[in-house]
Amino acid sequence: MNSINKYITGFVLSALMLFSTSCSEFLDVNEDPNNPVVVSEPLLLTGIIANFTYQILAGYPVRVTSTWVQQQSYNGALPHYGIYRVDENDVNNTWTYYSYSNAMQNCKILSEIATTNELYDYAGIAKIIWAWNMSIVTDLYGNAPFSEAWNPDMYPRPAYDTQESIYASLQTMLDDAIADIDRTDGLSTYVVGEDDFVYGGNMTKWKKLAYLLKARFYMRLSYAPGFNAVTQADLALAATANSFASNTDNATYEYLDEAGQENPWYQYAIDGKWSTDQQMSDKFISDLLIRNDPRIYALAGFDGDGEFSGHENGVDGDTDKSPIGEYYSAADAAVIMASYPEVKFIEAEAHLIKGDLPAAQTAYSAAVRASFDELSDEIDKKSADDDNLSGASTDVDAYLTANETLRSPLNIAYNQVMNQKYIAMFTQFEVYNDWRRTKIPSLSAAQNANISSMTEPATRFPYPSAELNYNSENVNAQGVPVGFNAVTSKVWWNTAPENCTLCNN
Template sequence: MNKKIIISIIAGSVMLGGSGCKKFLDVNNDPAAATNVTDALLVGGAELTTAFNIAGGYPARTAAFWTQQLGYDQPAPEWDTYKVTASDVDNTWSFDMYPQILNNLKILQDQATTANHPHAAGMGKILMAYNLAVTTDLWNAIPYSQAFTGFENFKPKYDSQESIYTSINTLLDDAIALLAKEDASASVGDKDLIYASDPEKWTAFAYFLKARFALRLTYAPGKVAATQAQAALTALTKAFPDESYNPGVKFESKSGAQAPWSQFTDNDKWGSVAVSSTFIQLLKSTNDPRLSVMVDTALLGGGYRGRIIGDEQINIDSLSAVGKFFAAADQSVYLATYDEQLFIKAEATFLTAGFVAAQPILNSAVEATFTRFGMKPLGADSTAFKTYLAAKCKLTAANAYEVIMTQKYISNYLSLESYNDWRRTNFPKLTVVQNAYQGITTVPRRWVYPASENETNAQPEQPAKVTDRVWWDTKQ
């Protein structure tokens, strides 16, 4: 599936070797090679790689296929019918996540701490926490405590997911403390692509992540759902005040700088990506006003026609593509959104105080989604919005959890969080697609370990199966 790995546009990303890299012969020393990279380059590079290759790249695309938001118009078995192998996931692990993101963020934290640049160190810890969560949520146990020692250890052990989440929370707490300190260095400045080095916004993002991850562990072994929900609500009091805090990387229309979803859904480049029939049917069955923004009509025949995952290949022009709003070349890729925050609050409130208390928060979350989708005219004063809200978002004791999570699934269109939430709650209700790879009878719950790890760093956790569950995924 290497055909599915697009060439990165990360011109600003800096890929450094581990701290154990040594010069073996002075004659091989390249005077043009960087030996020290600034905080600004490390932050900007990690942000760009995270947005383009992770939040808008292969992990997010796999999530969109496996949660049946998108379909891949190729003969089965394919990407959308669960054919994701050890070779397919190798690039994410071996080129994107560990060397370009996590290792560089470790270097950033170390050098910023040494130089007394607390804000840069705080940014590095938050980005590390975000990407560690992505990595462990895809693979379960992963290297972390021994992962960044270079030549000192070629076979780092895998840390349990439980311990990884403990480290994630420590990183976020440390980041909050660092960002509260005075820092006149301006060592990152406007090279920070997300918040232009605004410590208040970075702190709010850290609290948002604490809330997201508290809910992630709602049903993890040894955890109490109400306690996790209350922890999320507590963190949210210091998170985003509104949508202006949405952490995203903005892309451009010029060639080579287009947003990842724009490149991926461009049929002149890929020719195989369509919205799935499952997702279109969900929106059509509820008369969702967002349908026309999220989905394009088919070029041939018009109307909204989704790809039936696992069916025979047909003319891609007879299928609906991703809506132009989401496929825009100058779109932003968000690592979180204010509407997701409101959905977190709605779920956490439901788990702690019941469906009646959650109802107004859900209404606000749905309205915030409409607003982010560019549909402000359909906001709170709109008849169409009010009709939809009353008909499809009314909570009862019996339907509350499913309605909240289904609305969040729609809001998190093309986001990794749709897959994480589905595994955590089993909402929305998904069924196995036809002609699944190797006769798989359940929707995959994780990725297998990459080929490079299986071959060079043998560990007890390998190779795993896509039907295995990660530690926190226990909801039946």
């Protein structure tokens, strides 16, 4: 993304906020006389991508769940979300404004006007992001409005769709997006270009991203009630065959070291104007050091003593711990939206589910090496600054020799794959989904958990206050407790490890 495009991000964020709802009620987004009736496809696309990346992919949902899976730790004064103290007011913006309004409502509008104007590539991208955001909503909250969500006749009480039906609809939406991208009968003189901050109009890569999401969603249901893991693995492998082929296909969003244009992790975890309480978890740092994993130089920064040290999850104490690494949190760092290592880890897991250890080995080796390739420059740069106090290893070959070979039996190999995926996908929401789906790595509840009986991290978000206020009959029918206790409920597909024989060591 060139600098001109990046400089208009702030404008677009403001413009799209205005284009979304101005009312407090959930989903009052269908007709608003204070908002423009027609917005061009390029402006809509730019704003959708900017908002979705900043508010969702690198926003509150990931900051919270990264602490819950103990990659990061929140060091603010107790109580806070790091000990699972999250209620309906805390999650309202993620649902009401950032997802249903700023992202998905505008995706719906873009899809419709682009189809009317025969600009099918825009429609395809809109459907990809729409499906992606809806998957995050249902993964966080469970059953949710979808089929009636944007129908003005249903406002403000749209019915709730089941997760199972939502996931079927998401696959259909991605198939429609791929079909839109493949169309050749639209207008060829007005194509996606610099208004696309992810791929610069490269529709082949958008199509590969759609297939990655399809594979991800198939694997999400691998242990869901009524689903067959081998069938889901076959579907995932068919999708990955059309997805990312190398790290050059990675979906990223770049930021600038300019006021108001900085990377969101920088703004929320590094820049003292906001907070420096989001730090690395002691568990994650310890695991990396025990493994002699050179990626620690990219994943984490040095503490005040020039070492790598994490903050214990759930403890209010020393603030002088390792921050998130500059590869992810520098002011001008790119946000990694989706990456090639995930494709290969999906393949490795799918092959293990099918009992094919050799095929899993091939995919697993490619995944681990792709993770190192992605971070190699940052590892070299940061390790050169090390004054030897950190005790971290820089020997990539030794690490690969020790960790690249899958071991028998299959459940041990499966644990290797999921643990390596946990490391490689740092700062991505999918880590939380994988942990809930497989319970790998093994995690205990943070210290001082808000609910003393909790033995593991929180497993969902509560339903938001807007729904409880304006759509109470439908939301109450879901059977999820109101308030802090909601975080101990499970979403429909979260059945591990009971339904996953490979998940047990």
